[in-house]
Amino acid sequence: MLATKMSVAFYGHVRQYHNIKAEIDANLKEVLESGQYVLGPMLKRFEQELAEFHGTKYAIGVGNGTDALWLTFKALGIGPGDECITTTNTFFATAEAIWITGATAVFVDSEARTNCIDPAMIEAAITPRTKALVPVHLYGQCADMKAIRKIADRYHLLVIEDNAQAIGAYGDGFKIAELSDAATISFIIQKNLGTFGDGGAVVTNNPEVDRLVRKLRNHGSDQRSCHSPGYNSRLDDLHAGILSAKLRHIEEWSDLRRKWAARYSKGLAGTKNITLPYETPGYRHVYHLYVIETRQAAHRDELLKFLNEEGIDAKCHYPIAIHQQEGYPWGHEARIAGPIPNSERNAACCISLPMFPELTEEEVDYTVDRVLEWDRRVR
Numbered sequence: 029m030l031a032t033k034m035s036v037a038f039y040g041h042v043r044q045y046h047n048i049k050a051e052i053d054a055n056l057k058e059v060l061e062s063g064q065y066v067l068g069p070m071l072k073r074f075e076q077e078l079a080e081f082h083g084t085k086y087a088i089g090v091g092n093g094t095d096a097l098w099l100t101f102k103a104l105g106i107g108p109g110d111e112c113i114t115t116t117n118t119f120f121a122t123a124e125a126i127w128i129t130g131a132t133a134v135f136v137d138s139e140a141r142t143n144c145i146d147p148a149m150i151e152a153a154i155t156p157r158t159k160a161l162v163p164v165h166l167y168g169q170c171a172d173m174k175a176i177r178k179i180a181d182r183y184h185l186l187v188i189e190d191n192a193q194a195i196g197a198y199g200d201g202f203k204i205a206e207l208s209d210a211a212t213i214s215f216i217i218q219k220n221l222g223t224f225g226d227g228g229a230v231v232t233n234n235p236e237v238d239r240l241v242r243k244l245r246n247h248g249s250d251q252r253s254c255h256s257p258g259y260n261s262r263l264d265d266l267h268a269g270i271l272s273a274k275l276r277h278i279e280e281w282s283d284l285r286r287k288w289a290a291r292y293s294k295g296l297a298g299t300k301n302i303t304l305p306y307e308t309p310g311y312r313h314v315y316h317l318y319v320i321e322t323r324q325a326a327h328r329d330e331l332l333k334f335l336n337e338e339g340i341d342a343k344c345h346y347p348i349a350i351h352q353q354e355g356y357p358w359g360h361e362a363r364i365a366g367p368i369p370n371s372e373r374n375a376a377c378c379i380s381l382p383m384f385p386e387l388t389e390e391e392v393d394y395t396v397d398r399v400l401e402w403d404r405r406v407r
């Protein structure tokens with residue numbers, strides 16, 4: 029039976045706002061009436077809540093997730109001459125932040141099933157210049173941090189987790205920021221914990237990272253009128269207020285994302301032409317994105333077009349890997365260590381289905397129905 033045509037959005041920001049409007053509005057009012065808008069008490073409160081949520085000693089609010097990465101790199105002494113090992117099937121900012129410091133990005137392949145960095149590929153890419161490993165917890169699931177930690181210990185490397193996409197996730201026996209020097213977060217609108225604009229944070233147990241990122245984000249100043257070269261990248265108190273209100277709901281929202289993911293996966297279990305997201309046993313995937321892959325790269329654009337025509341705002345994350353971007357590497361030193369077939373397959377075959385906590389059963393079921401219809405038509 030053909031389902032009645034519906035329109036399914038990719039994001040639910042306005043629905044989310046309406047659901048918790050009173051809490052957000054109260055925090056905004058509090059900030060506006062306090063007269064303290066930058067490095068004020070609301071930021072301090074949110075930083076405490078964020079550290080508590082992660083079980084880390086420190087959390088530092090910054091302007092965005094990209095700044096969170098490169099300010100952390102700077103604080104850890106990463107700069108020209110250093111190499112940072114990461115993946116190319118990620119949002120561009122992961123490599124961009126490495127380049128901002130003057131360091132070199134070295135790309136290794138991702139695991140076929142999780143699409144996160146493949147620890148088995150890291151060792152062969154290590155050189156005397158290697159300074160850090162930068163795993164990305166892609167789509168909302170942690171990379172294999174235990175294996176990454178072992179390699180880092182063996183070669184005395186720093187580890188910075190790009191956790192823009194997986195707040196609230198954990199691995200089998202480890203938490204985010206537990207096995208690394210620091211983890212960075214993005215609060216841009218569409219992230220699982222998103223403000224209505226830009227924002228970011230660093231969470232860490234390292235007092236030096238805390239001290240230096242705090243200083244760097246505020247013109248190299250930790251004492252009135254005293255400066256060393258830094259930057260201006262602070263999380264505004266208005267955004268901190270929005271995030272503080274939303275943080276109270278993040279666990280419930282992660283559970284809802286997992287519920288919709290399970291509904292998608294159950295509905296799509298019999299398909300012949302697509303691969304479903306993989307959950308590593310013992311890990312909590314928080315489904316920033318629900319990413320399926322067409323078995324054949326030639327089918328990807330076809331399915332995407334079909335879904336869009338059926339009213340479903342499906343997207344791709346990320347159809348062009350970093351090393352495939354025009355002009356790569358723009359004069360920046362960058363290196364691909366070994367073949368990266370999994371990252372390239374991921375870029376060629378990925379499709380993100382609508383995923384946000386405020387989805388409805390009807391929207392998920394309609395999306396499943398349309399994917400099944402496409403799958404039936406493929407021969």
Ligand SMILES: *Cc1c(COP(=O)(O)O)cnc(C)c1O
Binds near residue numbers: 121190214226227
């Ligand atoms: C969103 C994102 C970033 C950058 O965050 P911004 O807040 O947009 O600067 C970095 N890395 C990954 C993997 C992301 O998804």
